[in-house]
Amino acid sequence: MGKILLKNGEVVSSKGTLKIDVLIEDGKIVGFPEDDDEVSDAEVVDCMDKLILPGVIDPHVHFRDPGQTYKEDFESGSRAAVSGGVTTVLDMPNNDPPTISRKALDDKRALVSGRSYVNYGFYIGYDGGNLEEVNEVKNVAGVKVFVADSTGEMGVSGEDLEKLFEKGNKLIVAHAEDTKIIEENKKKLLKGKYGPEIHSEIRSPEAAVSAVKYVCELAKKYKHSVHIAHISTEGEVDVIEKYKDSGVTCEVTPHHLHLTEDDYKHWKNFIKVNPPVRSRMEVFSLWKALKMGVIDIIDTDHAPHSLEEKGGEYLDVPAGVPGVEMLLPIFLNTVDSEGITISELVGLVCEKPAEIFGIPNKGRIMEGYDADIVVVDMELEKKVEREKLFSKAGWSPYEDLVLKGWPVLTIVNGEIVFDHGEIVGKPVGKEVEF
Numbered sequence: 001m002g003k004i005l006l007k008n009g010e011v012v013s014s015k016g017t018l019k020i021d022v023l024i025e026d027g028k029i030v031g032f033p034e035d036d037d038e039v040s041d042a043e044v045v046d047c048m049d050k051l052i053l054p055g056v057i058d059p060h061v062h063f064r065d066p067g068q069t070y071k072e073d074f075e076s077g078s079r080a081a082v083s084g085g086v087t088t089v090l091d092m093p094n095n096d097p098p099t100i101s102r103k104a105l106d107d108k109r110a111l112v113s114g115r116s117y118v119n120y121g122f123y124i125g126y127d128g129g130n131l132e133e134v135n136e137v138k139n140v141a142g143v144k145v146f147v148a149d150s151t152g153e154m155g156v157s158g159e160d161l162e163k164l165f166e167k168g169n170k171l172i173v174a175h176a177e178d179t180k181i182i183e184e185n186k187k188k189l190l191k192g193k194y195g196p197e198i199h200s201e202i203r204s205p206e207a208a209v210s211a212v213k214y215v216c217e218l219a220k221k222y223k224h225s226v227h228i229a230h231i232s233t234e235g236e237v238d239v240i241e242k243y244k245d246s247g248v249t250c251e252v253t254p255h256h257l258h259l260t261e262d263d264y265k266h267w268k269n270f271i272k273v274n275p276p277v278r279s280r281m282e283v284f285s286l287w288k289a290l291k292m293g294v295i296d297i298i299d300t301d302h303a304p305h306s307l308e309e310k311g312g313e314y315l316d317v318p319a320g321v322p323g324v325e326m327l328l329p330i331f332l333n334t335v336d337s338e339g340i341t342i343s344e345l346v347g348l349v350c351e352k353p354a355e356i357f358g359i360p361n362k363g364r365i366m367e368g369y370d371a372d373i374v375v376v377d378m379e380l381e382k383k384v385e386r387e388k389l390f391s392k393a394g395w396s397p398y399e400d401l402v403l404k405g406w407p408v409l410t411i412v413n414g415e416i417v418f419d420h421g422e423i424v425g426k427p428v429g430k431e432v433e434f
């Protein structure tokens with residue numbers, strides 16, 4: 001592995017920016033040399049007028065490997081990630097077979113090894129009956145649970161859920177929507193004629209708020225940390241704010257910050273997602289909560305499905321939107337105009353995810369840290385084009401937008417993997433050690 005010197009750029013952290021050169025050697029950040037003579041053997045990358053950010057950590061992706069690789073696989077998903085400046089992903093367990101046992105996890109590890117362009121970690125899933133497996137598995141990001149009031153497909157509630165909070169030994173990541181409320185809404189609303197926008201009424205704000213309250217109470221009762229996935233409403237923010245001292249953290253997705261119910265007109269069931277997109281008022285309050293620091297991180301819930309599947313009828317269309325490759329561009333474009341600074345962004349997508357999930361040596365540009373880095377050109381303006389996307393999803397809710405500010409170079413474990421629109425490196429991603 002060679003030496004790389006990132007010269008003339010400006011390094012960004014949550015504290016601010018600093019014009020300083022960065023030296024990379026053997027996969028690590030080894031220093032900030034002031035004298036070029038010391039490093040005459042390094043490959044020099046000129047970063048004049050560019051920003052140097054820690055590689056983005058996306059702790060919520062669904063790469064569909066194993067089982068649904070026609071939607072995505074680890075190669076396509078991780079290529080999409082690296083093209084967007086993401087250098088570490090944490091992959092969800094709703095695969096086929098689901099990752100709910102040591103065996104399934106070991107199989108997934110073996111399957112993914114050597115195929116990922118970015119670093120990765122896995123979750124184990126909780127189905128209500130596998131607590132022993134959950135507690136036994138080693139080196140996972142956490143345990144993912146779908147919190148439901150009545151039994152859904154992978155839904156867990158009542159005693160089974162309490163058991164996870166009481167006896168579980170891992171960080172719980174909760175998808176919190178109340179199935180009872182959703183089922184009641186379905187009975188009322190799925191009559192006669194309706195369009196895709198019915199989705200936001202069925203999976204109502206009340207359904208999300210009710211489940212989040214339930215989960216926060218459990219976190220407090222059992223003193224067990226919980227991370228709440230993809231919040232979408234002001235009501236959830238209000239609840240979570242009160243439970244911050246009980247170890248509750250939360251995330252918001254790009255689609256819940258950038259799309260509204262008005263977008264059903266254009267995107268129809270393509271933007272069917274759980275939890276659904278919300279009203280303009282809800283979106284406004286999410287931005288406010290982000291700015292105030294109540295929301296801890298931004299991540300994508302990258303959930304690709306095929307174009308054919310997405311083009312179907314409401315009830316048949318699977319929920320989920322892709323996002324991993326657009327996370328950084330979509331927020332670089334809004335830096336300052338929406339009131340969030342580049343430093344705040346680095347906190348939200350690099351530093352805080354590493355802290356919450358306990359990923360050592362990542363998320364910051366510091367001596368001794370892993371050389372996971374993204375170089376950003378804030379002046380580059382480019383249209384989001386479907387044909388240029390790397391994910392098998394084959395579309396993006398942001399396509400045709402002209403965005404300003406793009407990742408131009410991504411370094412993973414000290415290797416240049418993505419360079420000005422092209423994947424130029426090998427799948428050098430490694431499993432994260434938590």
Ligand code: DOR
Binds near residue numbers: 062275
């Ligand atoms: O919309 C969603 N899609 N929400 C989820 O919780 C799962 C995801 C998927 O896996 O497709």
Ligand code: ZN
Binds near residue numbers: 060062303
């Ligand atoms: Zn998800």
